[in-house]
Amino acid sequence: MEVRPLLSLERKARIFNMQKYSIYDGPGIRTIIFFKGCPLRCQWCANPEGLEKKYQVMFQEELCIHCGKCVAVCPVKIHYMDDSGDSIKHKVRRDINCTGCRSCETVCPRQALNIAGKDLTITEVLDFIQQDAAFYQSSGGGVTLSGGEVCTQPVFAVNLLMECKKLGINTAIETSGYAELDAILELAQFNDLFLYDIKNINSDQHEVLTGVRNEKILRNLTELIQRGYKVKVRMPMIKGLNTSEEIIRKTMEFLKSFHGRPNFLGVDLLPYHKLGVNKYKQLGKIYPIEVDVAMTEDDLTRIEGWIGEYGLDAKIIRH
Ligand code: SF4
Ligand code: SF4
Numbered sequence: 001m002e003v004r005p006l007l008s009l010e011r012k013a014r015i016f017n018m019q020k021y022s023i024y025d026g027p028g029i030r031t032i033i034f035f036k037g038c039p040l041r042c043q044w045c046a047n048p049e050g051l052e053k054k055y056q057v058m059f060q061e062e063l064c065i066h067c068g069k070c071v072a073v074c075p076v077k078i079h080y081m082d083d084s085g086d087s088i089k090h091k092v093r094r095d096i097n098c099t100g101c102r103s104c105e106t107v108c109p110r111q112a113l114n115i116a117g118k119d120l121t122i123t124e125v126l127d128f129i130q131q132d133a134a135f136y137q138s139s140g141g142g143v144t145l146s147g148g149e150v151c152t153q154p155v156f157a158v159n160l161l162m163e164c165k166k167l168g169i170n171t172a173i174e175t176s177g178y179a180e181l182d183a184i185l186e187l188a189q190f191n192d193l194f195l196y197d198i199k200n201i202n203s204d205q206h207e208v209l210t211g212v213r214n215e216k217i218l219r220n221l222t223e224l225i226q227r228g229y230k231v232k233v234r235m236p237m238i239k240g241l242n243t244s245e246e247i248i249r250k251t252m253e254f255l256k257s258f259h260g261r262p263n264f265l266g267v268d269l270l271p272y273h274k275l276g277v278n279k280y281k282q283l284g285k286i287y288p289i290e291v292d293v294a295m296t297e298d299d300l301t302r303i304e305g306w307i308g309e310y311g312l313d314a315k316i317i318r319h
Contacts, residue, residue, distance in 0.1 A: 009163075012119040013156035016050050016148065018128050021135075024317050026172035026193055028141025031129050035157070036117050038149040040176050041211040042199060043288040044238050046276030049116035050148035055100035056116040058282040059092050063112035066090045070104035070113060079104060094284045122160050129169065142170025144195070151179030154187060161190035177217040184220055194231045195268075196221055200242040201251040209241055218254065225258050232265040234317075237303065238272045239293045248303055252310040259311060267307060267314045271295040275319060
């Protein structure tokens with residue numbers, strides 16, 4: 001396979017967050033780079049601001065004092081004052097595309113506005129990553145590319161990974177695996193570990209829960225493991241949606257053929273959490289899950305037991 005020619009380090013990608021000191025997404029202490037844009041729509045997604053590639057206005061209404069400063073500076077009139085009620089209130093139009101100028105974010109006296117998405121160069125992202133080089137060395141950590149879905153911006157990502165490897169930084173990718181195999185294999189050349197989701201082994205259910213079928217995902221996973229790339233499988237645990245005994249056992253049957261391969265590093269269980277719920281409101285969206293899907297300790301113990309029967313250890317990752 002050919003390596004894509006190195007781009008200018010001034011090439012940009014749209015990123016919605018860069019987070020230091022993570023201990024959940026790969027070995028050691030890690031910096032996580034979140035790429036904006038994802039082809040899936042998982043009902044439980046904790047990063048709704050990472051789903052769409054476009055800039056999005058996050059508005060914390062409870063902080064707003066309705067001063068109108070954002071209205072005055074917005075070039076496309078996303079912000080407006082609504083005088084239809086008892087008092088005049090600042091509102092956000094969701095049908096107009098934000099240009100990402102950040103004027104409203106800057107001018108707001110209450111920090112009520114946050115624009116999701118920033119176009120950063122490889123140099124800028126690398127500079128941020130390198131700030132914690134000492135932590136990576138002492139802990140065996142490094143950088144993890146996440147999202148959204150990193151495979152939606154593969155050219156930037158492969159060059160960023162290449163630069164990290166030149167600097168001796170350990171690399172990982174957290175992915176849904178829903179991408180063209182060629183793109184994943186290009187990333188794989190400079191990637192030390194894939195954190196690879198299986199969200200539901202049943203493709204019909206997968207489509208209902210995420211918006212896409214899983215055949216391509218499972219095919220790509222098989223290719224990566226068979227080609228010797230290091231993979232850890234991650235299974236989000238959303239009670240009643242993907243946690244039945246039948247689904248867990250079918251997943252283990254699928255993974256059985258990879259047993260014994262040194263590059264297949266087993267399974268992490270990611271119990272549902274509600275950390276992203278408030279962000280839906282800030283984006284003017286409705287949280288898709290209406291029922292209680294939280295896992296109890298008993299639920300997780302039962303699932304660990306089923307997985308153990310197939311000779312696999314399941315590690316529970318709690319955020
Ligand atoms: S970032 Fe610019 S275009 Fe977007 S809402 Fe704020 S002022 Fe308007
Ligand atoms: S600038 Fe901030 S506080 Fe003032 S109306 Fe806009 S969001 Fe509200």
